[in-house]
Amino acid sequence: MALIHKFSQCGDYFLLDVNTGALHIVDELVYDLLDDEGMKPLQELLELYSDKYGEEVIKEAYGEINELVEEGSLYSKELYEEIAKTFEKSPNFVKALCLNITHDCNLRCKYCFADEGKYHGARKVMSAEVGKKAIDFVIKNSGPRTNIEVDLFGGEPLMAMKEIKEIVDYARSKEKESNKNIRFTMTTNATLLNEEIMDYLNEEMVNIILSIDGRKEVNDNVRIKHDGSGSFEAILPKIKEMVKRRDKSKTHYVRGTFTHENLDFYNDIMYLVNEGFKEISVEPVVLPDEHKLALREEDLEEIFNNYDKLYLEMLNRKKDDIFNFYHFNIDLQGGPCAYKRISGCGAGHEYVSVTPEGDIYPCHQFVGNKEFYMGSIFDEDESMDTNIAEEFKKAHLYSKPICRHCWARFYCSGGCQANNFNFNGDMKIPYEIGCEMQKKRIECAIALKAKAMEEN
Numbered sequence: 194m195a196l197i198h199k200f201s202q203c204g205d206y207f208l209l210d211v212n213t214g215a216l217h218i219v220d221e222l223v224y225d226l227l228d229d230e231g232m233k234p235l236q237e238l239l240e241l242y243s244d245k246y247g248e249e250v251i252k253e254a255y256g257e258i259n260e261l262v263e264e265g266s267l268y269s270k271e272l273y274e275e276i277a278k279t280f281e282k283s284p285n286f287v288k289a290l291c292l293n294i295t296h297d298c299n300l301r302c303k304y305c306f307a308d309e310g311k312y313h314g315a316r317k318v319m320s321a322e323v324g325k326k327a328i329d330f331v332i333k334n335s336g337p338r339t340n341i342e343v344d345l346f347g348g349e350p351l352m353a354m355k356e357i358k359e360i361v362d363y364a365r366s367k368e369k370e371s372n373k374n375i376r377f378t379m380t381t382n383a384t385l386l387n388e389e390i391m392d393y394l395n396e397e398m399v400n401i402i403l404s405i406d407g408r409k410e411v412n413d414n415v416r417i418k419h420d421g422s423g424s425f426e427a428i429l430p431k432i433k434e435m436v437k438r439r440d441k442s443k444t445h446y447v448r449g450t451f452t453h454e455n456l457d458f459y460n461d462i463m464y465l466v467n468e469g470f471k472e473i474s475v476e477p478v479v480l481p482d483e484h485k486l487a488l489r490e491e492d493l494e495e496i497f498n499n500y501d502k503l504y505l506e507m508l509n510r511k512k513d514d515i516f517n518f519y520h521f522n523i524d525l526q527g528g529p530c531a532y533k534r535i536s537g538c539g540a541g542h543e544y545v546s547v548t549p550e551g552d553i554y555p556c557h558q559f560v561g562n563k564e565f566y567m568g569s570i571f572d573e574d575e576s577m578d579t580n581i582a583e584e585f586k587k588a589h590l591y592s593k594p595i596c597r598h599c600w601a602r603f604y605c606s607g608g609c610q611a612n613n614f615n616f617n618g619d620m621k622i623p624y625e626i627g628c629e630m631q632k633k634r635i636e637c638a639i640a641l642k643a644k645a646m647e648e649n
Contacts (some may be wrong), residue, residue: 196210207219213266217261223258226254286543290341290544292319294350300418304452317549329570340373343378347381351385380448383431386432403446406451407461449473458475503637535589553577589606608628
């Protein structure tokens with residue numbers, strides 16, 4: 194089991210204590226002396242490195258390293274496994290709901306995991322009745338939790354604007370009497386934005402995700418309309434206007450996807466930056482291996498090169514010219530609580546998805562897979578299949594043999610359950626290419642934050 198992780202990033206050397214998250218920027222000598230699972234005896238290190246560094250320098254560094262070990266900031270012991278056992282026995286309370294407002298979309302994106310928005314079924318819009326019933330369901334199943342997150346998702350949710358307004362109004366009417374705070378978010382392709390809708394979203398959505406894939410030629414290769422034409426010209430001005438109107442107390446980000454056909458996604462990120470966007474996420478596509486847009490193992494070197502270029506770009510920017518890249522955001526001093534480090538997103542027990550028919554699934558990526566059908570919001574007891582909920586709860590990082598030995602385990606929490614299942618048929622076996630990209634992003638994020646702290 195990895196107890197520390199050492200890595201170099203663009204000429205700097207870093208040491209991470211896996212269990213505590215303690216981070217050290219070190220020189221090449223200290224970097225060489227340490228191994229992930231423990232320190233070699235001093236005599237062995239002298240034999241290995243005396244010619245390179247000299248005996249006295251090695252002995253001095255060895256003593257300083259031992260001081261860090263004794264104070265618990267290097268090679269610290271496992272902290273969370275007992276918490277995982279307690280976590281498995283805790284009650285299930287739903288705190289987040291994905292409302293699949295539409296199983297329909299006005300775009301035909303080539304990489305859409307949801308079968309161009311219809312989730313391998315009939316195109317359909319959620320009625321206000323179903324939406325209201327879903328609000329009742331999450332309030333009832335949230336237990337003592339005060340804050341509830343509801344993500345309006347699709348397909349393209351703005352195709353059901355009338356229904357959305359009714360559902361949101363209903364939720365607002367229920368907040369006080371149920372002592373809940375219901376926070377709405379939305380993911381949209383931005384094609385249907387107008388002034389009225391923008392004002393409404395700015396008022397009611399605590400977070401808005403606006404989809405665009407960067408450069409025109411990249412976006413229009415994959416994010417296409419019914420007639421095969423690109424969406425770029427229709428959406429860029431609307432996204433800019435939405436961001437311009439956005440209340441500073443609320444969040445948003447512009448989200449893109451990169452595929453095998455634009456491995457130079459650094460250029461797409463910088464295009465968005467140069468267009469004035471400050472909150473950006475450009476994420477790797479997840480597709481079956483046989484799909485022509487799918488990422489391959491041989492793509493990883495180029496992907497890592499692009500993350501390195503982005504790291505250097507962000508490192509060298511002046512404070513008045515910075516932008517945020519979603520996957521490089523990390524908290525070195527606090528970060529997620531132990532519970533979240535173990536459980537991840539909480540799909541299937543804290544977070545569920547509801548279809549336009551009122552069917553319940555562990556998350557939007559499992560919708561339509563009857564193996565993961567958890568019930569209906571119209572069931573008499575308005576509860577979920579507890580067996581599936583327990584299966585997901587037990588699929589935490591300590592139940593994943595590969596993950597429990599990985600240095601990044603407390604940052605990714607075992608990866609996406611849907612990706613693990615879809616690629617390996619088992620939620621406890623991680624999606625390998627996704628893991629490699631995640632680890633690279635975590636290294637860049639840690640190094641970026643550490644350098645900023647060092648500068649300050």
